Amino acid sequence: MSKRILYDLAGAEDDRRFSPYCWRTRMALAHKGLSVEAAPWRFTEKDMIAFSGQAKVPVLVDGERAVFDSWAIAVYLEETYPDAPSLFGGPAGMAATRFINAWADRVLVREIAPLIVADIHACLHEKDQPYFRATREKAFGASLESVSADRDARVIDFRRTLEPLRTTLKQQPFLGGETPNYADYIPFGAFQWARCSSGFALLAPDDPIAAWNETLLNAFDGLARDARC
Amino acid sequence: MSKRILYDLAGAEDDRRFSPYCWRTRMALAHKGLSVEAAPWRFTEKDMIAFSGQAKVPVLVDGERAVFDSWAIAVYLEETYPDAPSLFGGPAGMAATRFINAWADRVLVREIAPLIVADIHACLHEKDQPYFRATREKAFGASLESVSADRDARVIDFRRTLEPLRTTLKQQPFLGGETPNYADYIPFGAFQWARCSSGFALLAPDDPIAAWNETLLNAFDGLARDARC
Numbered sequence: 001m002s003k004r005i006l007y008d009l010a011g012a013e014d015d016r017r018f019s020p021y022c023w024r025t026r027m028a029l030a031h032k033g034l035s036v037e038a039a040p041w042r043f044t045e046k047d048m049i050a051f052s053g054q055a056k057v058p059v060l061v062d063g064e065r066a067v068f069d070s071w072a073i074a075v076y077l078e079e080t081y082p083d084a085p086s087l088f089g090g091p092a093g094m095a096a097t098r099f100i101n102a103w104a105d106r107v108l109v110r111e112i113a114p115l116i117v118a119d120i121h122a123c124l125h126e127k128d129q130p131y132f133r134a135t136r137e138k139a140f141g142a143s144l145e146s147v148s149a150d151r152d153a154r155v156i157d158f159r160r161t162l163e164p165l166r167t168t169l170k171q172q173p174f175l176g177g178e179t180p181n182y183a184d185y186i187p188f189g190a191f192q193w194a195r196c197s198s199g200f201a202l203l204a205p206d207d208p209i210a211a212w213n214e215t216l217l218n219a220f221d222g223l224a225r226d227a228r229c
Numbered sequence: 230m231s232k233r234i235l236y237d238l239a240g241a242e243d244d245r246r247f248s249p250y251c252w253r254t255r256m257a258l259a260h261k262g263l264s265v266e267a268a269p270w271r272f273t274e275k276d277m278i279a280f281s282g283q284a285k286v287p288v289l290v291d292g293e294r295a296v297f298d299s300w301a302i303a304v305y306l307e308e309t310y311p312d313a314p315s316l317f318g319g320p321a322g323m324a325a326t327r328f329i330n331a332w333a334d335r336v337l338v339r340e341i342a343p344l345i346v347a348d349i350h351a352c353l354h355e356k357d358q359p360y361f362r363a364t365r366e367k368a369f370g371a372s373l374e375s376v377s378a379d380r381d382a383r384v385i386d387f388r389r390t391l392e393p394l395r396t397t398l399k400q401q402p403f404l405g406g407e408t409p410n411y412a413d414y415i416p417f418g419a420f421q422w423a424r425c426s427s428g429f430a431l432l433a434p435d436d437p438i439a440a441w442n443e444t445l446l447n448a449f450d451g452l453a454r455d456a457r458c
Binding site for chain 2: 086088089090091092093094095096097098099100101102103105106107163164165167168171172174175176177178181183
């Protein structure tokens with residue numbers, strides 16, 4: 001069997017893994033029952049993944065194939081391993097899940113970022129810190145510390161933006177239905193991003209989303225729960 | 230064949246139909262190839278649908294069965310007419326579509342409402358107007374006219390909240406994938422609501438959402454395009 005490698009964003013410690021996109025992929029691989037070597041990668045190690053033709057993780061190398069972009073990887077896994085448990089439950093499931101992916105990218109990740117960006121900086125490898133600070137401060141137009149400063153007030157608005165997720169999880173156990181699938185791993189990756197890079201409580205303890213998140217932390221023998229945080 | 234009746238919110242004219250939830254159902258029925266008599270109903274005609282056990286439309290009467298709530302009706306149609314074209318493409322498609330339903334209810338409809346609420350009042354049957362004004366002004370805590378007054382500025386923010394829909398439609402023709410399904414009819418119903426009750430332009434003409442909307446207006450021999458607006 002040829003080796004399977006996932007280039008996975010790491011922080012100061014090799015085993016601190018917190019990319020929301022890489023967590024989507026790690027959960028997807030586990031769902032398919034596929035083993036993987038999750039290799040630590042830092043923002044400034046562009047050379048290490050240059051073979052993929054771009055400069056971001058996740059990058060999955062599966063034998064002879066290299067695939068990048070979390071969505072493309074999920075589709076690749078579904079098509080390449082059709083006999084393993086389905087990530088999408090068919091073409092219509094995949095199509096509707098793409099909306100969830102867009103919501104997670106455009107709303108969830110963007111709303112979480114200012115709440116935890118200073119904490120992320122603090123947990124990075126020192127060789128990544130200047131790059132991260134420069135690019136993120138340019139994007140926010142402010143210092144990382146000032147962006148995160150009002151988060152205790154801001155988190156109230158953030159929790160309101162979760163209403164579509166909360167409403168759905170009051171009606172069914174998972175976005176995938178009775179059992180989780182890739183539709184769940186997408187938003188779960190964002191909460192795991194915050195968990196592994198920041199101690200900040202995104203969710204109130206009695207939020208139905210918190211209970212769903214706990215269940216997914218326990219999935220696959222605690223793959224996500226056992227991560228360094 | 231027993232008669233199929235949909236109680237459908239109407240305005241001043243019997244054929245002015247603008248409920249976002251009823252439009253979901255009308256498109257779902259058309260998708261299934263099911264004929265229906267869409268009976269005009271006004272907000273103040275609670276007695277007419279009291280048999281359903283609640284006071285809101287859509288209410289579908291299908292032979293001996295009465296079903297209310299747009300989501301419950303869609304599920305009912307899928308289960309009752311399994312040989313007609315699928316609304317969800319399987320259980321996982323249905324589960325993921327429920328998130329789209331929640332997003333439409335909690336974000337899309339709520340963000341559109343203040344932009345068109347004064348126009349909706351103007352197109353109602355006069356017997357509904359006092360009820361509508363009283364309940365909506367209480368909900369908004371302001372007069373209908375003041376709620377809609379700043380809409381030319383507010384619509385810019387509104388268009389930003391459509392980013393998950395826009396992103397998805399840049400990647401695939403429909404939320405249902407290559408062809409539309411119930412995942413599309415849900416947000417489409419909200420745009421049709423605005424179209425049939427208000428002349429206000431929710432979308433910029435070059436928005437990919439506008440092109441998708443045009444396609445759905447033409448679906449089922451122009452069912453939605455031919456509606457009074």
